[in-house]
Amino acid sequence: MSTRLAAEGLSVVVNYATDGVAAKEAVTAITSAGGNAMAFQGDVADAQKMVALFDSAEAEYGGVDVVVNAAGRLELATVADLDLDVLDALHRTNIRGAFVVAQQAARRLRAGGSYLSFSTSVLGTQVPSYGPYVASKGAVEAITLILARELRGRDVTVNTVAPGPTATDLFLEGKTPEQIEALAKAPALERLGTPEDIARVVAFLTSPEGHWVNGQVLRANGGMV
Template sequence: MTTTDPFAGGTRRVAVVTGGSRGIGRAVSRRLADDGLAVVVNYVGDDAAAAETVGAITASGGQAVAVRADVADETAVAALFDRAETEYGGVDVVVNCAARLALSPIAELDLDVLDRLHRTNIRGAFVVAQQAARRLRAGGALVGFSTSVVGTQFPGYGAYVASKGAVEAITLILARELRGRDVTVNAVAPGPTATELFLDGKTEEQVEALAKAPPLERLGSPEDIADVVAFLAGPRGRWVNGQVLRANGGLV
């Protein structure tokens, strides 16, 4: 049987990165561009951040375009993938970084906040996974995002962890549903990572304590996580499928 190697020369591979304009998403967008992929940088509201991310990629010789879409809106997400196909000819990598974070004891959480968080983190993850399952080309990869707090079970993270547990639950199922397509499905579960989303609302003492928790005694950087995503999306990660990779410096 003869097959075509999707990683061998020729057509540029294409990535869609949701939440790709800031934080880990920006680092992922830039890393994939450095690896030679054309990147569709999805964002929901910050035009300036999206333009800055695209500008950084193109200034370094890469290809990128910014596309606004709410990941929980199936019509908008379908249009996002349409744009990727129109602009660059197809989709090879999908990285779903878009997420909300709300910290509160379960007994005190405003249920409207819960609904908004789960709309983005669960419905959004499902909508993006649907489009990825329908459109990824052979040799493709879907990388979702969970959190290492699914394991550490820190108080105050109940709503967020519930939403990320859903991401972990569908990862292996979708990998199995895509049998025969030569498409991998994995999730990355970062530990404490120095992003605006993580640092917001925390005291210096809290941040210092979290930085000391892993054996490596530091916070992760967005680039640390982007390196893991690049591995899963590239040729060296093809035998990893249906897995949740905890990128957290040894935090348990």
């Protein structure tokens, strides 16, 4: 996603919590292609870290025009069996983290800018064991829709992308080949989404061409019911 946004001409700050290797690889890919990028380490739920992240972006590039918050945790358990400590950790990243980043975006984005967060199409499919994750993403969607109205008059768009089954490490982890095959057949297009599919949606919604789309949740899922 960061490389696609860089290809659209944006200077990029790649934030990471723990995987510094992947972040540095993304920065190298962008700079090798002639783009501008830097890495920053920060927990999205840590308000001071996120202030420092936005300060760094403004100092390096002169301002903030696009914010994409794709940070998230996934834990699968039935409501009856869920460990509440796991729920707290999940919601710290997925809800508090979403709010912290959205707050900084609301304060810092320049006119013509865009804020984009991530939800999930499982909100509609209601798959058992996804309760804690879906609860957190329902909160993300609500925050997004309210923030779009709160930024009236700023010429800043606020949207959420809600992917369906997408072949990311987070999605594939812990699933059997049979489960993956069944999930791949769920969309009408009969395949898993790819990170590139989602990156194209993100690039559109954060571009001038997508600036008339505001206060929306876009379910990028290949036609899932």
